[in-house]
Amino acid sequence: MPVNEPTTSYFEIVKREDYSDVTYMLEVSHPLMARAAKPGQFVIVMSHEDGERIPLTIADFDAQKGTVTLVIQAVGKTTREMQQTCQVGTRLYGLVGPMGIPSSLSHATKVLCVGGGLGVAPVYPQARGFKELGAKVIGVLGFRNKDLVFWEDKFKSVCDELILCTDDGSVGIKGMVTDGIKLALERHPDIDEAVAIGPPVMMKASAETTRPFGVKTMVSLNPIMVDGTGMCGGCRVKVGEQVKFACVDGPDFDGHLVDFDDLMVRLRRYKEEENAAMKRFEESCRMRDFMVTDAEVREAITTQMGEA
Amino acid sequence: MAKKRTVRTIPQERTAVRELDPVVRGTNFEEVNCGYNEKEALLESERCLFCPDPKCIAGCPVNINIPAFIEKLGQKDYRGAYDVITASNLLPSVCGRVCPQENQCEGVCVVGESLEPVAIGRLERFIGDRAIAEGWVNIPAIEPAPYKVGIVGSGPAGMACAADMAKAGCDVTVFEAFHEPGGVLRYGIPEFRLPNSVIDAEISNLKKLGVRFECNTLVGRLFTIEQMIEEMGYQAVFIGTGAGYPSMLNIPGDSLNGVLSANELLTRCNLMRARDFPKVDTPLPLGRKVAVVGAGNTAMDALRVCLRLGAEKVYCIYRRTKAEAPARAEEIHHAEQEGIEFHWLTNPVEVLGDDTGNVRGMRCVRMELGEPDSSGRRRPVPIEDSEFDFETDQVVYAIGTNANPIIGQTSNLGLNKWGYIQCDDSLATSLAGVFAGGDIVTGAATVIEAMGAGRRAARAMKSYLGLRDDDALESPGTLFGIDLREHNYARVRIA
Ligand SMILES: Cc1cc2nc3c(=O)[nH]c(=O)nc-3n(C[C@H](O)[C@H](O)[C@H](O)COP(=O)(O)OP(=O)(O)OC[C@H]3O[C@@H](n4cnc5c(N)ncnc54)[C@H](O)[C@@H]3O)c2cc1C
Ligand SMILES: Cc1cc2nc3c(=O)[nH]c(=O)nc-3n(C[C@H](O)[C@H](O)[C@H](O)COP(=O)(O)OP(=O)(O)OC[C@H]3O[C@@H](n4cnc5c(N)ncnc54)[C@H](O)[C@@H]3O)c2cc1C
Ligand code: SF4
Numbered sequence: 001m002p003v004n005e006p007t008t009s010y011f012e013i014v015k016r017e018d019y020s021d022v023t024y025m026l027e028v029s030h031p032l033m034a035r036a037a038k039p040g041q042f043v044i045v046m047s048h049e050d051g052e053r054i055p056l057t058i059a060d061f062d063a064q065k066g067t068v069t070l071v072i073q074a075v076g077k078t079t080r081e082m083q084q085t086c087q088v089g090t091r092l093y094g095l096v097g098p099m100g101i102p103s104s105l106s107h108a109t110k111v112l113c114v115g116g117g118l119g120v121a122p123v124y125p126q127a128r129g130f131k132e133l134g135a136k137v138i139g140v141l142g143f144r145n146k147d148l149v150f151w152e153d154k155f156k157s158v159c160d161e162l163i164l165c166t167d168d169g170s171v172g173i174k175g176m177v178t179d180g181i182k183l184a185l186e187r188h189p190d191i192d193e194a195v196a197i198g199p200p201v202m203m204k205a206s207a208e209t210t211r212p213f214g215v216k217t218m219v220s221l222n223p224i225m226v227d228g229t230g231m232c233g234g235c236r237v238k239v240g241e242q243v244k245f246a247c248v249d250g251p252d253f254d255g256h257l258v259d260f261d262d263l264m265v266r267l268r269r270y271k272e273e274e275n276a277a278m279k280r281f282e283e284s285c286r287m288r289d290f291m292v293t294d295a296e297v298r299e300a301i302t303t304q305m306g307e308a
Numbered sequence: 309m310a311k312k313r314t315v316r317t318i319p320q321e322r323t324a325v326r327e328l329d330p331v332v333r334g335t336n337f338e339e340v341n342c343g344y345n346e347k348e349a350l351l352e353s354e355r356c357l358f359c360p361d362p363k364c365i366a367g368c369p370v371n372i373n374i375p376a377f378i379e380k381l382g383q384k385d386y387r388g389a390y391d392v393i394t395a396s397n398l399l400p401s402v403c404g405r406v407c408p409q410e411n412q413c414e415g416v417c418v419v420g421e422s423l424e425p426v427a428i429g430r431l432e433r434f435i436g437d438r439a440i441a442e443g444w445v446n447i448p449a450i451e452p453a454p455y456k457v458g459i460v461g462s463g464p465a466g467m468a469c470a471a472d473m474a475k476a477g478c479d480v481t482v483f484e485a486f487h488e489p490g491g492v493l494r495y496g497i498p499e500f501r502l503p504n505s506v507i508d509a510e511i512s513n514l515k516k517l518g519v520r521f522e523c524n525t526l527v528g529r530l531f532t533i534e535q536m537i538e539e540m541g542y543q544a545v546f547i548g549t550g551a552g553y554p555s556m557l558n559i560p561g562d563s564l565n566g567v568l569s570a571n572e573l574l575t576r577c578n579l580m581r582a583r584d585f586p587k588v589d590t591p592l593p594l595g596r597k598v599a600v601v602g603a604g605n606t607a608m609d610a611l612r613v614c615l616r617l618g619a620e621k622v623y624c625i626y627r628r629t630k631a632e633a634p635a636r637a638e639e640i641h642h643a644e645q646e647g648i649e650f651h652w653l654t655n656p657v658e659v660l661g662d663d664t665g666n667v668r669g670m671r672c673v674r675m676e677l678g679e680p681d682s683s684g685r686r687r688p689v690p691i692e693d694s695e696f697d698f699e700t701d702q703v704v705y706a707i708g709t710n711a712n713p714i715i716g717q718t719s720n721l722g723l724n725k726w727g728y729i730q731c732d733d734s735l736a737t738s739l740a741g742v743f744a745g746g747d748i749v750t751g752a753a754t755v756i757e758a759m760g761a762g763r764r765a766a767r768a769m770k771s772y773l774g775l776r777d778d779d780a781l782e783s784p785g786t787l788f789g790i791d792l793r794e795h796n797y798a799r800v801r802i803a
C-alpha cells in the first residue's frame with residue numbers, strides 16, 4: 001500500500017473502553033502510524049497544549065482501520081486527567097511515534113510472553129507477532145483479581161496456552177506472575193525465549209525467575225522520558241556496564257543485564273512534583289464536583305418549584 | 309560622497325548596547341540585550357570603514373555583504389539593508405543575537421586591529437528586528453516547479469533549505485519530531501537570549517513562502533527517508549536533524565537523581581515551559597546549589613536558566629581556562645555579571661550521592677595546562693592530590709553531543725565512524741536525491757553554519773532537480789577548467 005500524504009495533525013479518539021476504574025483503552029486515528037507501527041514500539045502523547053509529554057506503548061495497531069490502540073493506567077496527574085478528558089470524538093494535542101527499536105521477533109520456536117499490571121497490553125503485539133511468525137506462544141498474565149482481567153480473548157486467540165495469575169486466586173492460579181513463569185517453564189522446558197513487560201519490580205522478578213533456566217528474557221523499560229528522540233538523555237538506563245538511552249537504543253533490553261534498582265531509583269526523581277500535581281488536580285476535581293452538585297441541586301430545586 | 313573614513317575619524321568607542329540590570333534579570337526570562345535603537349545603530353554604522361577588501365565578509369560563514377548593508381543602514385535605507393542581508397542570511401534577527409561574532413565577522417574586522425571591531429551582529433539584529441516589526445519579507449516572484457521537496461528537521465539548517473527550495477518554486481514540507489518547529493532555537497536557546505516571538509516571525513515568513521510544517525512527525529520511524537523518495541513522491545529530501553544525543557561524563561554517580569543533561573534541563577524549561585510549573589504539567593525540580601559542567605553556549609544557557617529558576621548558587625565547572633571556553637564572549641560576560649561562580653581548571657571525578665540516590669555533592673580535581681593537543685589548545689592535566697569535594701544538589705552536564713542515531717538506524721545512508729551523515733562537498737549523501745547539512749553532518753556547530761549548510765544543500769538540490777540556480781549565474785566561476793570571466797563569455801539563461 002502506498003504511503004499517502006501524511007496526516008499527522010488530527011489524532012482523533014475513535015473508540016474508548018474502560019477495563020476498570022483505573023485502566024482505559026483509547027483507539028486513536030493515525031493511518032500512517034498504524035501502518036508503520038511494529039511490536040515493542042511506543043508513542044509520546046500530549047493531551048493538551050500545557051500538558052506533559054508522556055510515553056505509552058502501542059498496545060495494538062490496525063493498518064486497515066488506520067488506528068493505534070493505547071491502554072493506559074491512571075497513576076498520576078496526566079493519566080488521570082486523560083481518563084476524564086479523552087472521550088470519543090475528542091483529539092489529542094500531540095501524538096508522535098512510533099518510537100523505539102521494534103522488538104526483535106527472533107526465530108524462537110517457543111516463546112513465553114509475560115505481562116503484569118501496566119504490561120499486559122504492551123506484551124500483546126509481541127505475542128501476536130511471534131504467533132504470526134509461527135512460534136508457539138505461552139502467555140502468562142498477572143492481575144490483582146478477576147474484575148481487573150481484560151483482553152483475555154485477544155490473548156487466547158494468539159496464545160497456545162494462557163496462564164492467568166491473580167493475587168487472590170479469583171481466577172487462574174493464585175500467585176504472582178513469577179509463579180506462572182515457573183509453572184510454564186516447568187511444563188515447557190523447550191521455551192527458548194521470554195518477554196516480560198510490566199512494572200520494574202515485576203520485570204526484575206521475572207528476569208530472576210528465568211535466569212536459572214537460562215532462558216533469554218527481554219524486558220521493555222519505562223524510564224521517564226521527555227522527547228523520545230535521543231536528545232535529552234532523561235531516559236538513560238544501565239544495561240550491563242553501559243549507559244543506554246531507552247527511547248532510541250531500546251526500549252527492549254536483555255533483562256538479565258538490566259540494572260533494575262537504578263531504574264527504580266530514577267523513576268522516583270519527580271516524585272514530589274508528581275504528588276503535588278496530583279493533589280492540585282484532585283482538589284480541582286473536587287471543586288468541579290462541588291460545582292456540579294451545586295448546579296444539580298439548584299436544578300432540582302427549580303424543577304421542584306416548577307412542579308409545585 | 310563623504311570624506312573617506314579612517315580608523316582615526318570614526319567614533320572610537322563601540323556604541324554601547326542597553327542591557328537589563330543583572331540583579332533584576334536574574335529573576336526573569338526577559339531578553340538581556342535590548343538591542344540598538346535607531347540612533348545607536350546609526351552611530352555605530354559610522355564606524356565601518358567600507359574597506360575595499362572587506363575581511364569581515366570572509367569571516368561570515370554565509371558571506372553577507374557587510375559593508376553594503378551597513379552603508380544602506382547609514383543612509384537610513386533599512387529596507388535596502390534588509391535586502392542585502394537576506395540575499396545571504398535568512399535569519400538576521402536570530403544570527404545578530406546568537407552568532408559568535410568575535411570568532412567570525414567581528415573577529416577579522418579591520419577596525420578591530422586598533423579599536424573594538426564594528427558591532428556587526430548588533431547592526432544586523434537591528435535590521436532584522438526592524439523587518440519583523442514592519443512585516444517585511446522578501447517573497448520573490450516564484451515560478452512553480454513540479455517538484456516535491458521534503459525537509460527533515462526544522463532547525464536553522466532545515467529552515468534555510470526550505471526557504472531556498474520554496475523560492476525555487478518547489479512544493480516544500482518540513483517534518484519536525486517535536487510539537488513545535490524551530491530546533492535548538494526553540495528548545496535549547498532560552499527566551500532571555502532569543503525570544504520565541506523572533507522564531508515565530510521567522511517561521512511565519514517561511515509559511516508565507518508556501519512552506520508547510522508537519523510537526524509530531526518522527527522521520528525514520530513514521531516513514532523512512534527511502535519511503536519519502538520511493539513511495540511518497542518526494543523528488544528530493546534534505547536532512548537537518550541536528551546533533552542531539554548528549555554525552556555523559558561516564559564517572560561514578562552519573563545516574564544519580566539530580567544529574568541531567570543541559571538538553572533535558574533546557575527542553576523542560578523552554579519547550580515544555582516547566583518554568584511555569586504547576587501551570588503547565590512538566591516538572592523541573594531545581595537544586596539550591598547547581599553545578600554545570602562545561603563552558604560552551606549550552607553550559608552558559610543552563611547556568612543562567614538555573615539562576616533564573618531560583619537556585620541560590622550556580623557553579624560553572626570547566627577543565628580548561630576562560631580563554632579556551634567555547635561560549636560566546638558576551639554570554640560568559642553576562643553570566644559573570646549575573647553572579648555565576650566560575651571554577652576554571654577544575655574537572656569532576658565523581659558525583660556523590662546520598663543513600664536515597666540523590667546528588668549531595670561533587671568531587672573535583674584541579675587541573676593545569678600542559679602541552680598543546682591536536683586541536684592546538686593546551687591540554688589540561690590533573691594536579692596530583694588536588695581532589696576536593698563540594699556541596700551541590702543538582703549537576704548538569706553540558707559537555708557536548710553525539711550524532712542522533714534514528715536516521716542511521718532506519719536508512720541505508722552512509723555514515724562516518726562517529727555516526728554523522730557522510731556527505732560530499734555539495735552536501736549530497738550516499739542516496740540519490742538525499743542531501744544533509746547542519747549539526748547532523750558536522751557535529752555541534754553554530755546556527756549560521758547550519759543555515760549556510762542548508763543553503764548550500766539547496767543549491768545542490770536545485771542542480772540535481774535541474775532547476776535554474778540564479779546564484780550560480782552571478783558567479784559562473786570556472787567551467788571545464790576555463791575561467792569563464794577571461795573569455796568572451798556570454799551569460800545564457802537556460803530556463
Ligand atoms: C516506553 C514506555 C512505555 C509506557 N507504556 C505505558 C502504557 O502502555 N500504559 C501506561 O499506562 N503507562 C505506560 N508507561 C508509563 C507512563 O508513561 C506513565 O505512567 C505516565 O507518564 C505517568 O504520567 P502521570 O502524569 O499520569 O503520572 P506521574 O504523576 O508522572 O506519576 C505517577 C506515578 O507513576 C510513576 N511513573 C511515572 N512515570 C513512569 C513511567 N515512565 N513508568 C512507570 N511509572 C511511572 C511515578 O513514579 C509515580 O509513582 C510507559 C512508559 C514508557 C517509558
Ligand atoms: C543550548 C544551546 C545553545 C546554543 N547557542 C548557540 C549560540 O549562541 N550561537 C550559535 O551560533 N549556536 C548555538 N548553538 C548551536 C546551534 O544551535 C546549532 O548548531 C544549530 O541549531 C544546528 O542546527 P540544525 O538545523 O543542524 O539542527 P537543530 O537546531 O538541532 O534542529 C534539528 C531539528 O530536527 C528535529 N529532528 C531530529 N530528528 C528528527 C527526525 N528523525 N524526524 C523529524 N525531526 C527530527 C529536532 O527535533 C530538531 O527540531 C547552541 C546549541 C544549544 C544546544
Ligand atoms: S550572520 Fe553572523 S557571522 Fe555573518 S555577519 Fe551576521 S553576525 Fe556576523
Ligand code: SF4
Nearest residue numbers: 356357359364417418
Ligand atoms: S572589515 Fe570592519 S570596517 Fe571593514 S568593511 Fe567590514 S565591518 Fe567595515
Ligand code: FES
Nearest residue numbers: 228230232233247
Ligand atoms: S527521552 Fe530524551 S533521550 Fe530518551
